[in-house]
Amino acid sequence: MDLLMRWFQFSAFCGIFRVHGYRAPEMDTGVCSSDTSYASGLGLSPTSAHNEVYTFTAADHVFNYSASIIKVVKLRESMRSYVAKLFAAYANSGEPIMRSMFYDFPMDPNCTTDAISDQYMFGPSVLVAPIYTNCSANFSCTERNVYLPALPKGEVWMHVFTNATVSGSQTGQHISVSGERDTFPLFTRGVVPGVIFRGEHSPLPEFHARLQPVTQVQ
Numbered sequence: 001m002d003l004l005m006r007w008f009q010f011s012a013f014c015g016i017f018r019v020h021g022y023r024a025p026e027m028d029t030g031v032c033s034s035d036t037s038y039a040s041g042l043g044l045s046p047t048s049a050h051n052e053v054y055t056f057t058a059a060d061h062v063f064n065y066s067a068s069i070i071k072v073v074k075l076r077e078s079m080r081s082y083v084a085k086l087f088a089a090y091a092n093s094g095e096p097i098m099r100s101m102f103y104d105f106p107m108d109p110n111c112t113t114d115a116i117s118d119q120y121m122f123g124p125s126v127l128v129a130p131i132y133t134n135c136s137a138n139f140s141c142t143e144r145n146v147y148l149p150a151l152p153k154g155e156v157w158m159h160v161f162t163n164a165t166v167s168g169s170q171t172g173q174h175i176s177v178s179g180e181r182d183t184f185p186l187f188t189r190g191v192v193p194g195v196i197f198r199g200e201h202s203p204l205p206e207f208h209a210r211l212q213p214v215t216q217v218q
Contacts, residue, residue: 001065008069009184010130012076013122015097068182086123105149116147129185143178146185160186
């Protein structure tokens with residue numbers, strides 16, 4: 001279940017955000033099929049068990065996976081206008097939506113190394129560092145290293161879930177980021193106009209990150 005939650009967190013910062021899955025036990029749809037290879041032998045087409053985001057609960061009922069998954073779904077929805085601009089830029093110029101760090105920071109030698117190949121920019125203003133390794137028997141890690149490139153004077157990196165800021169110093173910084181089980185290292189850059197997490201679907205009403213305007217799209 002932890003791995004599924006981490007997949008949702010990563011997928012929310014891909015170009016297309018949708019889930020394909022198959023859960024047991026199978027359910028009989030009652031629709032006739034010419035394929036009689038299923039266990040029932042009745043020629044009925046089975047389908048996955050319910051796969052809605054609100055059906056994921058921990059076996060011990062201690063951690064609410066559904067609430068965490070819904071949180072990240074709403075996070076993506078709150079970025080609707082920002083994502084639309086990214087797609088428009090891609091359609092007009094081929095500018096990638098997900099890009100390696102060196103795309104936005106070509107002069108930073110650290111951004112060309114394998115050491116940070118597992119973090120990326122989602123558009124020009126959002127840095128994503130997914131958690132994808134397991135700490136023991138599951139994927140409940142809550143900490144990982146992140147590299148924050150240097151930013152122009154006056155800009156800062158801001159952690160989306162905590163509002164904590166890291167100065168955009170003249171040199172990049174390797175930092176260790178920890179958080180709650182249902183969060184992950186997600187940063188925005190800038191200090192002025194352009195709120196991207198907003199609207200009625202925003203799961204972070206207290207978050208008012210100020211970003212540099214996306215100038216590629218008029």
